[in-house]
Amino acid sequence: MVDVRLEGLSKRHGGSEILRDISLEIGDGEFVVLVGPSGCGKSTLLRLIAGLDQVSAGDIFMAGRRINDLPPAKRGIAMVFQSYALYPHMSARRNMAFGLRAAKLDRAQIERRVDEAARILQLEDLLERRPAALSGGQRQRVAIGRAIVREPDLFLFDEPLSNLDAGLRVDTRLEIARLHRLLKATILYVTHDQAEAMTLADRIVVMNDGRIEQTGTPTELYAGPENLFVAGFIGSPKMNFIAGAQAARLDAATLGVRPEHLKISLSKGSWSGTVQMVEHLGSDSFVHVECPGTGLLVARERGDRELAAGQSVHLAPESGRLLRFDDSGKRI
Amino acid sequence: MSIALTGHAVERGREGPGRPPRRVLALFLLPAVAVYSVFSIYPLLATIALSTRKTNAAGLSEFAGLANFIRLFFDPNWSDAFWNALANNTLFFVIHMAVQNPIAIALAALLSLPGLRARAFYRTAIFLPATLSVVIVGFVWQLILSPLWGVSEGLMSAVGLGGWFAPWLGREGSALVVLSLMSVWQFVGIPMLLIHAALINIPDDLTDAALVDGAGHWRIFWTIKLPLVAPTIGLVSILTFVGNFNAFDLIYAVKGALAGPNFSTDILGTFFYRTFFGHQLQAGDPAMGAAVATVMFVIILAGVAVYLLAFQRRLKGSNP
Numbered sequence: 001m002v003d004v005r006l007e008g009l010s011k012r013h014g015g016s017e018i019l020r021d022i023s024l025e026i027g028d029g030e031f032v033v034l035v036g037p038s039g040c041g042k043s044t045l046l047r048l049i050a051g052l053d054q055v056s057a058g059d060i061f062m063a064g065r066r067i068n069d070l071p072p073a074k075r076g077i078a079m080v081f082q083s084y085a086l087y088p089h090m091s092a093r094r095n096m097a098f099g100l101r102a103a104k105l106d107r108a109q110i111e112r113r114v115d116e117a118a119r120i121l122q123l124e125d126l127l128e129r130r131p132a133a134l135s136g137g138q139r140q141r142v143a144i145g146r147a148i149v150r151e152p153d154l155f156l157f158d159e160p161l162s163n164l165d166a167g168l169r170v171d172t173r174l175e176i177a178r179l180h181r182l183l184k185a186t187i188l189y190v191t192h193d194q195a196e197a198m199t200l201a202d203r204i205v206v207m208n209d210g211r212i213e214q215t216g217t218p219t220e221l222y223a224g225p226e227n228l229f230v231a232g233f234i235g236s237p238k239m240n241f242i243a244g245a246q247a248a249r250l251d252a253a254t255l256g257v258r259p260e261h262l263k264i265s266l267s268k269g270s271w272s273g274t275v276q277m278v279e280h281l282g283s284d285s286f287v288h289v290e291c292p293g294t295g296l297l298v299a300r301e302r303g304d305r306e307l308a309a310g311q312s313v314h315l316a317p318e319s320g321r322l323l324r325f326d327d328s329g330k331r332i
Numbered sequence: 333m334s335i336a337l338t339g340h341a342v343e344r345g346r347e348g349p350g351r352p353p354r355r356v357l358a359l360f361l362l363p364a365v366a367v368y369s370v371f372s373i374y375p376l377l378a379t380i381a382l383s384t385r386k387t388n389a390a391g392l393s394e395f396a397g398l399a400n401f402i403r404l405f406f407d408p409n410w411s412d413a414f415w416n417a418l419a420n421n422t423l424f425f426v427i428h429m430a431v432q433n434p435i436a437i438a439l440a441a442l443l444s445l446p447g448l449r450a451r452a453f454y455r456t457a458i459f460l461p462a463t464l465s466v467v468i469v470g471f472v473w474q475l476i477l478s479p480l481w482g483v484s485e486g487l488m489s490a491v492g493l494g495g496w497f498a499p500w501l502g503r504e505g506s507a508l509v510v511l512s513l514m515s516v517w518q519f520v521g522i523p524m525l526l527i528h529a530a531l532i533n534i535p536d537d538l539t540d541a542a543l544v545d546g547a548g549h550w551r552i553f554w555t556i557k558l559p560l561v562a563p564t565i566g567l568v569s570i571l572t573f574v575g576n577f578n579a580f581d582l583i584y585a586v587k588g589a590l591a592g593p594n595f596s597t598d599i600l601g602t603f604f605y606r607t608f609f610g611h612q613l614q615a616g617d618p619a620m621g622a623a624v625a626t627v628m629f630v631i632i633l634a635g636v637a638v639y640l641l642a643f644q645r646r647l648k649g650s651n652p
Contacts, residue, residue: 052540073546085537089559098555099545146545 003028004049004154004186009058011044018044020210022058026154026188031180034190035197036207037233042190045207046156049188050079062153073102075154078147082159084139086131092142093118093127099150110149117145120182121175137168144176148183157189161196173199194234198222206230228329231256237286239323240297252324252332259286261321262299264307269314271297278307289315376629382622393619400623410620414627416595417603420508424599425576427512433568435516436523437561441553443524444531455528459521466518470585473514477501501586504596511597515582519575523568530564531557570639577632580605600628 009022019041026032034042047053049060051072060067067075078099086095093114100110118124121141131139140160147155160176161169177200180187191197197204198218206213206221206229214221214230225231231239235258242255263269264287273291280303287299287307297315301307324332386396404410442448443455461469476482479499488497500506534557542552580601583591589611591598606614608621 047540050540050544052543072544077544079541079544081537081541083535083537085535085541087538087542087556089562098542098547102542102546102551146541150545 003063004188005061006045006049007059007061009045009048009060010056011041011048011053012056018210019048022212024205024212024215026186029184029186031187031189031200031202032205033197033201033203034188034205034207035194035233036192036213038192040207041210042192042207043158046079046158046188046190049075049154050077050156051075076152077154077156078150078152079156079158080140080143080147080160082162084131084143084163086139086142086146088131091128091130092123092134092145095131095142096127096146096149099146103150113149113151114145117148120148120179121145136164137172140164140172141175144179148179153186155185155187155189157187159191160189161191161193169196176200195236198234204234206233208233224331225256225323226331228254228256228325231323231325231331237298237300242294242297246294247324250322250324253327254325254329256323256325257317257321259298259300261318262297262315263318264289264299264301264305265314265316266312267314269316271315273297273313273315275307275309275311275313277309287313289313291315379622379625379629382619383626385619387619396619400620401627404620404623404627413595413598413603414624417598417600420597421577421579421599421601423508424512424515424579425573427509428516428572428576429569431513432516432520433523433565433572436520436568437527437558437565439520439524440527440531440561441557443528455525458524461518462521464518466581467585469514469518470582473517474501474586477510502593504593507587507593508597511582511586514586515579518582523572526568527561527564530561534560566639566643570636573635573639574632577628577635600624600631604628 004024004026006022006024009019010017011019022045024032034045036042044053048055051067051070055068062076086092087098090098096114096117097110100113105113114127115124118127121144123138123141123145126134126138126142131142134142140163143160157176161172164172173196176187176189179185180200189200201218203215204218204221205215208229213233214226216224221230221234225234225239228241232241237259239256239258240262242257243253247253247255271289271291271294273289273294276288276290276296278288279286283303285301285303285305285307287301289297289299291297299315307313326332383400384396384398385393386399388394404414439458443451448454476484477500479485479497479502485494485497488494498506500510538556538560539552542556547555577600579599583597583599583602584605587597587602589602589606591602604621604624605611607624608616608618610616
């Protein structure tokens with residue numbers, strides 16, 4: 001395993017700039033998640049690292065070696081695709097062995113590595129099946145197996161869970177986390193799902209519009225977003241934003257406060273309003289409160305607190321939990 | 333929903349609300365069945381029936397059993413021409429399979445290269461001859477290859493190959509091969525388009541995955557793309573088979589019904605034409621013609637059956 005360094009990476013396609021001046025370091029054995037909205041360039045970045053697209057400017061280093069001009073196969077990477085990209089006419093075993101056969105490994109070694117990967121992924125009984133005879137989750141495991149057998153320096157995952165249903169997504173997420181610990185692999189993982197990013201990552205890279213907005217551990221990003229975009233993108237439900245005169249009073253253009261940092265009181269608070277809706281999640285409830293002059297605020301409450309739509313309530317932020325942002329969206 | 337409906341239908345008999353009454357189904361099927369019966373089934377059966385009859389000395393038609401087929405296969409007056417036509421037809425088909433379809437695959441692969449410029453132009457240009465009349469194609473090639481007025485001898489001389497020129501269409505040894513190649517030239521666009529369509533249907537992700545897996549473009553073509561277009565190649569092969577064993581027009585246009593020189597380009601279609609309708613000194617014999625047509629039908633049926641049973645089933649099966 002090996003560390004990866006991106007320096008000033010840019011990608012232009014036609015007249016438009018898809019990636020602008022991306023610099024990033026990935027440590028040995030680190031699980032880095034690239035997260036951002038659709039079209040922010042995160043998948044393009046992955047393809048540049050994989051060597052499936054050519055960079056317009058900048059350099060990619062692996063273990064100190066510049067790999068810009070190496071073909072994908074020589075880069076020591078393996079990639080798992082959103083669509084699984086399994087070869088439909090080959091059994092699971094042949095799918096997993098394909099790269100090893102291309103690399104002309106001897107038969108015994110191929111057999112050994114495929115069996116080992118199948119054991120790790122619990123695919124032993126499915127090896128002779130073709131992809132059409134596998135479920136979505138099994139296909140994804142074969143795709144991951146195909147990556148594992150190559151024993152790459154770097155795993156690239158391109159939205160690997162997007163085609164799975166909700167339950168399977170959680171299972172596979174845990175599976176990937178387990179593999180990361182087991183293989184001590186360096187992983188670069190792309191997703192648009194911030195919950196996936198938060199649960200899996202050692203470090204999250206938030207991307208927007210071809211740039212890196214912020215890099216940090218999940219807790220760093222959650223507690224200390226550097227700008228409005230990251231503040232709004234990380235966390236569910238979203239952070240509440242308050243603009244206008246109330247923000248100006250605190251020398252900011254926008255104020256931000258997370259739902260769990262808003263206290264609901266029946267008697268007093270900074271803002272007063274009417275409960276619009278209560279989303280019951282069991283342990284918690286999300287209370288949507290329409291505050292005249294401020295807007296809709298969402299507060300997180302304990303699930304057993306009785307609140308009903310139409311009720312008048314007051315909201316107050318916990319002290320020190322109010323984030324301030326300037327005109328350009330930067331945190332003050 | 334469907335379970336509920338099925339249950340309902342069973343309860344109320346076959347004419348429940350979930351399923352239209354059989355009489356209605358029959359009514360809707362009737363037009364298609366009628367047209368198919370009158371224009372396909374009946375002529376086929378009538379032809380087979382006709383092949384079992386002969387005209388007796390009194391000029392009356394009478395039942396002859398398999399006599400026509402026995403004459404066709406074993407009476408030297410008929411069998412020499414029949415086996416000659418069958419052998420020629422087989423060669424005609426083999427040349428198409430060996431030349432047309434590999435070229436079509438190669439052209440389709442080239443057409444689906446990323447970054448190819450003027451793709452639409454190449455596609456149209458290669459497909460264009462298939463839209464021409466066989467008569468025009470035959471005539472044009474005949475002019476090109478003509479030793480008297482043709483341009484080919486001049487063109488070959490210009491590049492120093494003049495000595496290699498020969499009146500290929502007029503020679504027994506080469507006429508059939510040249511005619512086959514003319515047909516290949518005309519129709520290569522059709523399998524090319526079909527295979528091209530299948531190739532561009534292969535998701536890019538598969539190619540990307542194989543590239544990351546370390547396969548080169550050559551290996552990707554042979555191990556990923558070609559197997560994935562195999563069903564289309566199978567389809568193209570069976571279309572070629574049916575087309576070749578029903579062929580007639582090109583030979584007739586270039587060589588006439590006698591399929592010269594000395595019947596060296598005679599295929600089943602032209603042989604059938606002379607037998608059924610008669611030609612010059614040969615009198616037409618509808619019953620023998622029907623026998624030839626029946627044999628052609630059986631050959632094509634057998635080929636299609638082999639394709640459907642052995643080939644297609646294996647290709648479609650997702651699991652061994």
